[in-house]
Amino acid sequence: MKSTITITCAKGISPYLREEIVSLGFPILAENIAGVTTEGSLEDTLRLNLFIRTGQRVLYLLESFKARTPDDLYKNIIKVPWENYLPEEGYFSITSSVDNPTIKDSRFANLKCKDAIVDRMRDKSGRRPETGPERDRIVIHLYWKGDRCQVFLDTSGEPLSKRGYRKIPLKAPMQETLAAGVILAAGWRGEGNFINPMCGSGTLAIEAALVGLDRAPGLLRGNFGFMHLKGFNESFFKNLRRKSRATSKDALKGRVIATDISQQAIEGARKNAMTAGVERLIEFGICDFSETPVPGGGGVVILNPEYGERMGKEEGLGEIYRGIGDFFKKRCQGYKGYIFTGNLDLAKKVGLRTKRRLLFYNGPIECRLLEYDLYEGSQKRESTNHQIPSSK
Numbered sequence: 300m301k302s303t304i305t306i307t308c309a310k311g312i313s314p315y316l317r318e319e320i321v322s323l324g325f326p327i328l329a330e331n332i333a334g335v336t337t338e339g340s341l342e343d344t345l346r347l348n349l350f351i352r353t354g355q356r357v358l359y360l361l362e363s364f365k366a367r368t369p370d371d372l373y374k375n376i377i378k379v380p381w382e383n384y385l386p387e388e389g390y391f392s393i394t395s396s397v398d399n400p401t402i403k404d405s406r407f408a409n410l411k412c413k414d415a416i417v418d419r420m421r422d423k424s425g426r427r428p429e430t431g432p433e434r435d436r437i438v439i440h441l442y443w444k445g446d447r448c449q450v451f452l453d454t455s456g457e458p459l460s461k462r463g464y465r466k467i468p469l470k471a472p473m474q475e476t477l478a479a480g481v482i483l484a485a486g487w488r489g490e491g492n493f494i495n496p497m498c499g500s501g502t503l504a505i506e507a508a509l510v511g512l513d514r515a516p517g518l519l520r521g522n523f524g525f526m527h528l529k530g531f532n533e534s535f536f537k538n539l540r541r542k543s544r545a546t547s548k549d550a551l552k553g554r555v556i557a558t559d560i561s562q563q564a565i566e567g568a569r570k571n572a573m574t575a576g577v578e579r580l581i582e583f584g585i586c587d588f589s590e591t592p593v594p595g596g597g598g599v600v601i602l603n604p605e606y607g608e609r610m611g612k613e614e615g616l617g618e619i620y621r622g623i624g625d626f627f628k629k630r631c632q633g634y635k636g637y638i639f640t641g642n643l644d645l646a647k648k649v650g651l652r653t654k655r656r657l658l659f660y661n662g663p664i665e666c667r668l669l670e671y672d673l674y675e676g677s678q679k680r681e682s683t684n685h686q687i688p689s690s691k
């Protein structure tokens with residue numbers, strides 16, 4: 300049965316999420332800063348969960364209704380045929396986004412919602428499903444704003460940013476879905492080289508390799524919310540996975556180079572890349588960002604330096620940002636340069652004119668992806684095939 304499907308995302312990512320949804324052949328019904336709405340069947344949510352890189356949760360709408368009070372909420376939720384979706388002895392958890400004058404604590408709305416579902420299930424089957432905070436099985440999402448209520452199956456369960464490969468997060472890692480959004484915003488689709496100095500835990504380089512291979516990010520995960528629903532079509536999903544594996548490439552056209560000054564970061568990034576199955580495609584190295592090899596042929600070079608909010612302090616960082624400007628000017632001609640930062644004052648120290656400034660959010664922090672055109676100048680290129688200092 301077709302219904303509305305809303306895919307949520309971090310603020311600022313929806314233009315790239317929209318692009319992904321369209322390229323999977325789904326219509327766009329609505330878009331806002333933190334999500335895109337399309338439509339499809341419950342089986343379509345399996346495809347969306349498997350292929351979407353930039354979304355957080357794939358929410359399948361079960362019911363919309365008006366509710367002014369918690370009692371209205373209960374009366375409407377108990378009418379939903381939960382026995383069609385929840386196994387009698389299953390486990391579910393409730394998440395919510397509530398903005399209603401009668402509700403001071405959203406946990407109360409969750410409790411009402413849970414009571415209605417459990418009461419309905421007990422009436423219909425004589426058994427009571429278990430409930431709790433874990434999101435690794437069935438997740439039901441309640442959206443209640445004013446008197447407008449929507450109840451969704453969160454078919455992702457755990458958010459899609461948890462791809463499963465980042466066993467070693469290190470300091471201030473970028474969320475996987477945000478990294479994918481940044482890569483799509485930079486226009487990298489596997490053509491040219493992808494250079495990522497200051498790679499930290501390797502998220503950008505790993506996501507770039509997955510994009511370049513056209514490999515579905517969901518292939519890395521063994522668990523999704525939809526797998527726990529009654530009637531989950533396991534063979535359909537297995538088939539989807541098999542087909543997507545068969546169509547993904549096994550080599551990249553350009554080089555992916557990831558470096559960091561910290562040996563610990565490179566060891567972690569390498570392990571993460573191994574878990575993601577792309578370690579052989581990424582050339583890792585330990586060095587100062589300014590020593591990162593930049594081969595000829597062009598492509599994108601992306602840095603996510605510290606910006607004073609979480610890791611380093613601001614003092615001293617100005618020098619790094621100035622150095623990035625020099626690195627871009629002297630070593631990255633013919634490339635498109637990008638800096639992802641949450642500190643625009645520091646970004647001014649780069650000293651180059653930005654071509655675009657794209658808005659993103661890293662959690663609550665307003666960030667920008669700054670784009671620089673690094674034209675091929677008169678300066679002679681340095682060697683086109685640098686050796687990367689080994690991390691082994």
Ligand SMILES: C[S@@+](CC[C@H](N)C(=O)[O-])C[C@H]1O[C@@H](n2cnc3c(N)ncnc32)[C@H](O)[C@@H]1O
Binds near residue numbers: 561
């Ligand atoms: C904000 S973190 C990058 C996080 C990364 N995007 C991720 O997802 O894990 C910044 C990284 O820059 C590295 N770094 C700091 N100064 C550096 C320098 N001078 N040269 C190279 N790397 C440096 C740090 O070791 C750290 O891993």
